[in-house]
Amino acid sequence: MIVVLLGAPGAGKGTQAKRMGSTMGVQHFSTGDLLREAVENGTELGVRAAEYMDSGRLVPDDIMLGLAGELLDRKGSGAGVILDGFPRTVPQAKGLDQLLLDRGETIDLVIFLDIEEEDAVERLSSRVSCPKCGSVHNLTTDLPMTEGLCDACGGTLVRRSDDIPEKIERRFEQYQRETHPTIEYYRSQGKLDTVDAGRPIKEVQEAIRRILSRNGEPQAAG
Ligand code: AMP
Numbered sequence: 318m319i320v321v322l323l324g325a326p327g328a329g330k331g332t333q334a335k336r337m338g339s340t341m342g343v344q345h346f347s348t349g350d351l352l353r354e355a356v357e358n359g360t361e362l363g364v365r366a367a368e369y370m371d372s373g374r375l376v377p378d379d380i381m382l383g384l385a386g387e388l389l390d391r392k393g394s395g396a397g398v399i400l401d402g403f404p405r406t407v408p409q410a411k412g413l414d415q416l417l418l419d420r421g422e423t424i425d426l427v428i429f430l431d432i433e434e435e436d437a438v439e440r441l442s443s444r445v446s447c448p449k450c451g452s453v454h455n456l457t458t459d460l461p462m463t464e465g466l467c468d469a470c471g472g473t474l475v476r477r478s479d480d481i482p483e484k485i486e487r488r489f490e491q492y493q494r495e496t497h498p499t500i501e502y503y504r505s506q507g508k509l510d511t512v513d514a515g516r517p518i519k520e521v522q523e524a525i526r527r528i529l530s531r532n533g534e535p536q537a538a539g
Pocket of ligand 1: 326348349350352369370373374375376377381401402403404405406409479488
């Protein structure tokens with residue numbers, strides 16, 4: 318099953334995608350995590366992406382579609398995947414459809430995590446994440462067991478460099494202008510399901526679980 322998670326920054330895409338990945342037993346691709354890793358490792362992709370990410374802008378579509386093609390090759394044909402943070406523009410959505418068509422595959426389901434901007438900004442402002450394993454905590458609603466350390470791997474939790482007010486504002490502008498139109502794109506294909514993502518993590522997870530089982534995806538306990 319190929320599932321796309323759509324939503325504004327702070328909607329909880331990464332958090333939910335990780336949980337879905339482990340309960341469904343499928344791979345989870347976060348383009349944001351992959352780009353941050355590339356920047357960290359100083360690869361050619363990382364060098365090209367860094368200038369956009371540093372200023373809270375979207376990385377150009379041609380670079381993102383190149384990365385998506387590599388991810389789909391890595392996934393292997395027929396295997397399930399959750400795409401988190403991709404596509405983020407209508408050209409990326411159309412490009413993804415073509416990449417999948419070339420491989421005889423198609424998106425099964427698009428889940429839109431719908432959240433008020435005010436709530437999302439509050440989440441981003443108190444978010445810390447682990448650069449080693451990508452786990453995320455929230456210093457208001459989801460404290461780590463040991464202060465400053467990741468529950469999953471013990472790494473030191475840090476604030477993302479783009480989670481500061483002026484970059485958050487830029488990311489929301491980009492989201493409204495570039496990403497929001499992809500919602501209509503998928504709605505018109507009859508693939509969109511919307512979840513109220515302003516609720517606690519467990520409730521959102523349960524709403525997603527119901528959508529997946531309605532779509533024939535067997536759910537492991539989790
Ligand atoms: P995220 O971790 O999903 O919030 O992504 C962090 C940053 O990576 C974004 O602000 C963009 O600069 C870049 N990025 C991630 N995914 C995409 C994408 N599909 N298209 C363009 N830029 C992206």
